Amino acid sequence: MATTELTYLNAILEAEKEEMERDSSVILVGEDIALYSASGVLGKLDPRRTWNAPISELGFSGMAIGAAITGLRPIVDLTIASFVYLACDQIINQAAKIRFMTGGQVRVPVVFRMSMWHNGANAAQHSDRPYPMFMNVPGLKVIAPATPSDMKGMLKSAIRDDDPVLVFEDNDLWGKKEAVSTDPDFLVPLGKAAVRREGSDVTIVSVAGCLLHALPAAEQLAKEGISAEVVDVRSLVPLDRATILASVAKTRRLVVVDYAHRTAGAAAEIAATVAEEGFETLRAPILRVTTPDVQIPFSPKLERPLYPNRDKIVAAVHKVLH
């Protein structure tokens, strides 16, 4: 497999560029995206393929859904995830429901991308991670890739998928690099978790960018003689319950790590799944290492201590091993 070194951010651009080249029905919609076409990062583009939008999140998100129903494959860049609330009526009441409500008469191949910021002193209105709310909405697919290769392959799968897909990106991943396939048909399937590291004593399930802490935690634990398996969920809907359950069946202990707020978050669903379907194999409480239920403050001194990190994961693992 031919590869090239790409950052997570460039993996996004490559995926978009390749899919736009491959399929003329793929278009981009979003605020301040004129710079994409201007900078040429997406190649020579027909101006009708990028739509630099007014600040009208509800309107242009719904517009993209309508365009999807009528033959296009729009990629909507909502920029920062905290703005999605403005658009969520159209995403939830239309994109997720309209195929079902019409008895299958329409398809809704639309992608919504949004980035999640933390430790950047952006304060509460720019720091949300709204994927939990969309996980409760049947009809959507929700992904949160954690590596450049996954981002490229999963975003391409999302663009080719005939259902609405929400893509959540941790902005601190943007600069991360790795070798990524250059095959224009390189796809990473939606709905499959990845075992990033095998282990036998405890399973650490990591959501989105938390992989940056889960892997170092596993390394640290290895030094102490504790063998941690790290599962990167990648896809929140569909959630790969089988891989998670298989891992816990082996390790019998589970720690779930997620930057989202604690109550009713992605970690709750993962824990509830294992408490329901993997209970017999469990030997210890399921611990959640999440951001506590408080809004994100501006001051870095207040903000930084709130998030999951290597040490908190290690401490949780120690706890479930006793």
Place this chain on the structure above:
Amino acid sequence: MATTELTYLNAILEAEKEEMERDSSVILVGEDIALYSASGVLGKLDPRRTWNAPISELGFSGMAIGAAITGLRPIVDLTIASFVYLACDQIINQAAKIRFMTGGQVRVPVVFRMSMWHNGANAAQHSDRPYPMFMNVPGLKVIAPATPSDMKGMLKSAIRDDDPVLVFEDNDLWGKKEAVSTDPDFLVPLGKAAVRREGSDVTIVSVAGCLLHALPAAEQLAKEGISAEVVDVRSLVPLDRATILASVAKTRRLVVVDYAHRTAGAAAEIAATVAEEGFETLRAPILRVTTPDVQIPFSPKLERPLYPNRDKIVAAVHKVLH
């Protein structure tokens, strides 16, 4: 305690009427509410206390938040819960955050009421139960009372509370009657679950209107010699984890019942809490009896089988007892 027989719906009206009489800063805002003032159910009202709104959910919800910050206590009637997505930017990005973001310079005493419909052939756009998404938002309080007395007492507490409170009502409760206190200061505190029936073999935690099935299920089980404890959560945020954990510590088995969709719902949070903090006391998997992850269809033949009911709860209890 003097009481009067009230339906759940009349309990709502009584609570609003009493609080409006008590405190001139309480106002009502919502679509088609002119009929309240016209019908006189709320007594003789200054026209400036009820605001029959245009269909502008985002605008008037935000308006209510602004009014709350500047001295009023608005009660916003969003009518059907599926419309809340239009307003949720203001609820999440403003109501939940603005006190925190201003370092406590403002208070946001606003109530949002919304009703949830099921088994009424209303189809997907009128059948949502969006409380899970709000449970993940720090700064909000979220309640779902299941009896007329709780509704009156908790709604009154919500109106007097200085924080934003979301009130979710199962519309099939509207006609249910019971004796309700007439004391104008009768309050049921937010954040406390109610043990509706004591038992020793299994805990059934019920969310919102599911109490209508949980209690009959417990009765049915009693006939079989199984003693079920029924906990009505009433308040989703704050969630009374202590009462749930205490019950499970006694019964060692847990079934959670909720009409909301399964993934990342309220039931997931309750299950995750017990898997984390009550694991040592558990003797069986935690089962969730919820609506599966599918949009709600129009056809009653398709719709009815989806929801939790007495038999499904009984079956789940049988399962955790083996």
Place this chain on the structure above:
Amino acid sequence: MMRRSGVKYRLLESQIVTDDQPMTLRADQRREAYRRMLSIRGFELALPRRIAAGEIPGAVHSSVGQEAALVGACMALRDDDSITGTHRSHGHPIAKGARLAPLMAELMGRATGVCKGRGGSMHLADRSVGIIGESAIVGGGIPLATGAGLSALVRGTDQVSLSFFGDGAANQGVLYECLNLAAIWKLPVIFFCENNGYAATTPASTTHAQPDIAKRAGGFGVPGVIVDGQALDEVYGVTSAAVERARRGEGPSLIEAKTYRFDEHAIGVFIPSHYREADEVERYRRERDPLVLCRAWLLEAGHSETELGEIESAVERTVAEAVEFARKSPHPDPASVWDYLYSNPIGYPA
């Protein structure tokens, strides 16, 4: 072309009708338009008995009184033009030419329904005649139609799209976001307001500071026009002009059809409120019934009683057949409930 009301259409801001001779319907189109108007009326009038018999669950919103606005608008469209509608969803597909039987079956929640029993009364979307959504979320269809316009532009076709919405929906901010999107990109979209004067129990006069929704368009660079929504030919003329403008790549228009709803907001939902006078309803039924006006106009235009009578009995038969078809149709299999949620289900249902 005779005028059945004092109200000739008023143009606002900029002219969307290009000449003094507005487009008019040909004889065959007039017959087809009358057939569609009658079909809406007949379809709606068949419902109360079926509801009483317990055959139609849920709430039902009737379009009786608004037939001329619906059909006048749709006659200006091609089959491959897209439309979006509202919770008051029966009239739009019929006006666009849909077959009645699958619509009626849908109201009864049958497997043969146009939406396979998953949509029901508020969502009678028939894709085969261009309907891409009937939104029971008030205002929800507006951005979808805007997107269909964008899609036509990107794909390089000359299709247009038209969004029906009510006077109540005109207070959803998304309308203005979409007027603006359509204006800046010259999207081929017609924003068509069925202003029936009320949103459920709320008179438009209490929720709009000035009575003309079309006047809100100009500020967004979109021409606005007001038309008598009870007059088929006027609605047709003004919509045709907007459609031509859109097809020429000159962008969107907003049309406000002043119309009236003859029935209650919904059948099956009881809201005890006196928000409009019985008198007013009676006056509209008596003087402004679009079918009565249309019939008189057709006779004047030279169509014979026999010709119209034939259309009338044909429609009556079609409605009766639709009811029979629906009643005999099977209910969907509960096990099929998972179908049609995803186009590409992945491990679903679990």
Place this chain on the structure above:
Amino acid sequence: MMRRSGVKYRLLESQIVTDDQPMTLRADQRREAYRRMLSIRGFELALPRRIAAGEIPGAVHSSVGQEAALVGACMALRDDDSITGTHRSHGHPIAKGARLAPLMAELMGRATGVCKGRGGSMHLADRSVGIIGESAIVGGGIPLATGAGLSALVRGTDQVSLSFFGDGAANQGVLYECLNLAAIWKLPVIFFCENNGYAATTPASTTHAQPDIAKRAGGFGVPGVIVDGQALDEVYGVTSAAVERARRGEGPSLIEAKTYRFDEHAIGVFIPSHYREADEVERYRRERDPLVLCRAWLLEAGHSETELGEIESAVERTVAEAVEFARKSPHPDPASVWDYLYSNPIGYPA
């Protein structure tokens, strides 16, 4: 009153200035206005060094170039009138008369900050001068201000509220929902658009089909007015008229101040894009600097060089003191992070 530009304010739809003699600032008010404008400029100009020194985290949006619009508007308000602002949040509190030290401390995330370190640069809301929110969600403050207007009406005071928002925010549908709400209920609200021609990297000319945002108001029954946002007295005059109208119970107005942002969209966020010409920026800095224009006007109005010089040095000192105060202030205690989420915490934190 001299005109520093050809643009005298243009009235749209309906007259909100009641006579030909617009309200003007008294001598003491002129001094105070100049002090506030200088304070904004001085405050903003002090930031780059503090950012470079790593003392101010996060993104910073400067109001340099827009001082006359901000101060002209706020001078028309009383201390107990409410305002809402935007992500470009430093200018609003200073224009409304806030003390600089707690604002600067907030930018540095200190415990002594006006928001106790929880808000930061995008949220410098100072309630003590009437600011009820600075929303970093574009358009988010508009309904809050509308609610403050409703509150004043219900409580029977004669307070008004004013919402600042940008040309970009004018494309959020919520603005039109709120114009309508304020119009139908005659709420005492002033919708004040700081039209600086750009939303981040997007020229307003590409996202508005016609250039005047004020023209969008008329369709909602709200008078709209365009004013030269670089001219303190004109902004003051037109805002005062809108305020008086609101206090008299006659309802809302929309004011569009044509202004310009001299700096990049944000300091600390690099967006490589050539969305406006260096030339254009230079021309505005040279010819349309509100402080230069204001100073010339004050001299002409009879204020002496000495008088202005004194104000200038006083402001310089205050800014320096604010920086010193902020730098010496303690950071918040991490254990205090739970404070101020709830007014009435129940079992919180768990």
